Amino acid sequence: MFRTIDHPLILDELTRLREPSCDSAEFRQRMRRIASLMVPYVTEGLATHVVPCSTPLEITSGHLLSRGITLVPVLRAGLAFLDGFLDLMPQASVAHIGLARNETTLLPEPYYMKHPPALHERDIIVLDPMLATGGSAVEAVRRMKEAGAGSVRFACLVAAPEGVATMESAHPEVPVFAAALDRCLNEKGYILPGLGDAGDRMFGTCA
Numbered sequence: 001m002f003r004t005i006d007h008p009l010i011l012d013e014l015t016r017l018r019e020p021s022c023d024s025a026e027f028r029q030r031m032r033r034i035a036s037l038m039v040p041y042v043t044e045g046l047a048t049h050v051v052p053c054s055t056p057l058e059i060t061s062g063h064l065l066s067r068g069i070t071l072v073p074v075l076r077a078g079l080a081f082l083d084g085f086l087d088l089m090p091q092a093s094v095a096h097i098g099l100a101r102n103e104t105t106l107l108p109e110p111y112y113m114k115h116p117p118a119l120h121e122r123d124i125i126v127l128d129p130m131l132a133t134g135g136s137a138v139e140a141v142r143r144m145k146e147a148g149a150g151s152v153r154f155a156c157l158v159a160a161p162e163g164v165a166t167m168e169s170a171h172p173e174v175p176v177f178a179a180a181l182d183r184c185l186n187e188k189g190y191i192l193p194g195l196g197d198a199g200d201r202m203f204g205t206c207a
Contacts, residue, residue, distance in 0.1 A: 002168065004159075035081040035084025042125060067123050069091070122151070
């Protein structure tokens with residue numbers, strides 16, 4: 001299931017973030033704001049349970065999340081989304097997956113993974129700003145499932161149709177949320193019109 005989040009504030013932030021004149025400091029700030037704006041949509045439908053709730057005037061009933069949440073930024077660009085999600089979900093635990101794209105084969109090469117225990121008891125949200133070929137997203141979700149995760153969602157900033165199709169083919173039950181669906185990939189596997197390399201722009205490592 002793929003969903004584009006069509007929100008005027010997100011569209012405004014994304015337009016400004018795409019500009020080459022957006023430096024690293026501004027890029028990080030805009031990514032963080034977009035991530036926070038996406039949170040209500042990405043978490044929609046998470047299970048809650050009814051609990052007693054005391055107010056200053058009386059006892060009523062309220063709702064709490066039924067399961068813990070684990071955020072999984074795909075290193076390194078996924079870190080750009082992490083703080084925005086944590087701003088609204090400070091109670092979430094954080095796992096990390098390191099996947100480097102081989103620029104020749106365009107396939108992901110894993111180099112690091114660390115996660116909390118009992119993933120089957122938690123709702124997992126994988127974070128990666130660019131859903132391009134879909135290789136890293138598919139591998140990240142596969143590794144989360146391998147580690148025991150049952151409930152997985154994927155959130156990105158910009159997606160290409162090729163990446164969406166790859167994800168839907170490999171993990172059809174995983175909801176995918178994006179701020180924008182762009183036109184296509186170029187011959188090097190970069191999204192067009194895109195925004196360049198999100199990791200390089202975030203950390204100031206552009207050539």
